[in-house]
Amino acid sequence: MDAATRQSFISALKESLPKKQVTENVPLSRYTTLRLGGPAEIFCEVASVSQLSAALLLAAEHDQPVTILGNGSNLLVRDGGILGVVIHIGSMFSDISAPVPLPDGSYAITAQSGATLQKLCNLAAEHGLGGLEFASGIPGTIGGAVCMNAGAYGGEMKDVVLGVTALDQSGKTIAYSGEEMQFGYRRSALNQSGELLVATSATFCLREGDAETILATMREFSARRREKQPITLPSCGSTFKRPQGQFAGTLIEQAGLKGHRIGGASVSELHAGFLVNDQKGTAEDYLALIAHVQRTVHSQSGVMLEPEVQIIGEINPVTEV
Numbered sequence: 332m333d334a335a336t337r338q339s340f341i342s343a344l345k346e347s348l349p350k351k352q353v354t355e356n357v358p359l360s361r362y363t364t365l366r367l368g369g370p371a372e373i374f375c376e377v378a379s380v381s382q383l384s385a386a387l388l389l390a391a392e393h394d395q396p397v398t399i400l401g402n403g404s405n406l407l408v409r410d411g412g413i414l415g416v417v418i419h420i421g422s423m424f425s426d427i428s429a430p431v432p433l434p435d436g437s438y439a440i441t442a443q444s445g446a447t448l449q450k451l452c453n454l455a456a457e458h459g460l461g462g463l464e465f466a467s468g469i470p471g472t473i474g475g476a477v478c479m480n481a482g483a484y485g486g487e488m489k490d491v492v493l494g495v496t497a498l499d500q501s502g503k504t505i506a507y508s509g510e511e512m513q514f515g516y517r518r519s520a521l522n523q524s525g526e527l528l529v530a531t532s533a534t535f536c537l538r539e540g541d542a543e544t545i546l547a548t549m550r551e552f553s554a555r556r557r558e559k560q561p562i563t564l565p566s567c568g569s570t571f572k573r574p575q576g577q578f579a580g581t582l583i584e585q586a587g588l589k590g591h592r593i594g595g596a597s598v599s600e601l602h603a604g605f606l607v608n609d610q611k612g613t614a615e616d617y618l619a620l621i622a623h624v625q626r627t628v629h630s631q632s633g634v635m636l637e638p639e640v641q642i643i644g645e646i647n648p649v650t651e652v
């Protein structure tokens with residue numbers, strides 16, 4: 332962006348939001364679980380719907396691109412960084428309501444989009460409410476989870492979301508029912524429309540159950556993750572989507588790629604579906620590894636693996652950092 336527009340945009344943001352919430356040249360390796368990638372040209376934390384709405388409107392007025400960041404657990408930011416503003420929806424916007432009884436005997440809980448899924452799962456379990464056990468251990472925010480229709484162990488957001496509230500870039504509020512979210516495999520109305528839609532909250536429909544059984548199921552899923560996934564290494568979870576009727580990890584292992592390394596990135600020895608950044612690699616290393624895995628698996632099995640991780644940002648530096 333040209334220097335004058337950039338300065339005018341930053342000044343306007345700082346007038347609308349507390350100044351400390353608007354920063355520049357922020358390394359996104361700090362905000363992604365892959366721990367790599369270049370800086371955000373402008374980085375903005377939001378703590379309320381009105382702050383989010385103001386940031387979106389100002390970006391539109393100044394013709395600045397907007398990127399929405401949750402917990403960064405499904406994002407691969409290229410080494411050049413991100414042009415425009417990255418709006419971080421995290422712990423400053425993470426309230427969760429008490430359960431509200433519904434006429435059919437179930438309960439509704441509403442969470443702001445920056446709350447973590449884990450916080451929601453724990454709270455539901457404390458209240459003896461079941462349905463979210465599958466999500467325990469998925470390291471995303473509510474916003475990222477509903478956008479991606481996160482799922483595991485036979486469950487997905489689609490099964491439990493009653494509704495989602497979002498803003499479009501003009502600041503207009505849009506309320507989606509679960510059905511209107513059009514959840515599919517790692518997709519939803521939020522990432523399929525082609526326009527910027529930002530979740531501000533989601534309401535979940537949960538059923539009464541036995542708190543101990545719910546907690547035991549959550550603990551079992553966590554134990555399975557610890558045993559089968561390299562959760563202590565920087566990753567984005569499964570790097571590739573599950574191909575129809577197959578498993579990406581199995582295809583990668585059968586192609587003899589377990590442990591294959593390019594620079595600081597390698598195919599996990601524990602679970603070949605996880606490409607990990609275990610030696611302080613760059614996005615370039617990681618992208619080269621993705622491409623190598625795709626080529627090798629395709630030549631051996633005929634299956635072209637599609638990345639599940641969202642690849643964003645620029646190859647060339649967006650700032651002088």
Ligand SMILES: Cc1cc2nc3c(=O)[nH]c(=O)nc-3n(C[C@H](O)[C@H](O)[C@H](O)COP(=O)(O)OP(=O)(O)OC[C@H]3O[C@@H](n4cnc5c(N)ncnc54)[C@H](O)[C@@H]3O)c2cc1C
Pocket residue numbers: 364398399400401402403404405406420444468469470471472473474475476477478479480481482483521522528529530531562566567568569641
């Ligand atoms: C160790 C590990 C294990 C994982 N296991 C699983 C798993 O079992 N199942 C699974 O589905 N995923 C898994 N993931 C991937 C990831 O946790 C999920 O995709 C999660 O839902 C992403 O949430 P996030 O807040 O981190 O989103 P981010 O990575 O920050 O963003 C992901 C996408 O969502 C968009 N987004 C984020 N917030 C909002 C919002 N408020 N409104 C609109 N769009 C938004 C972003 O713009 C981006 O396009 C795993 C990741 C890791 C690192």
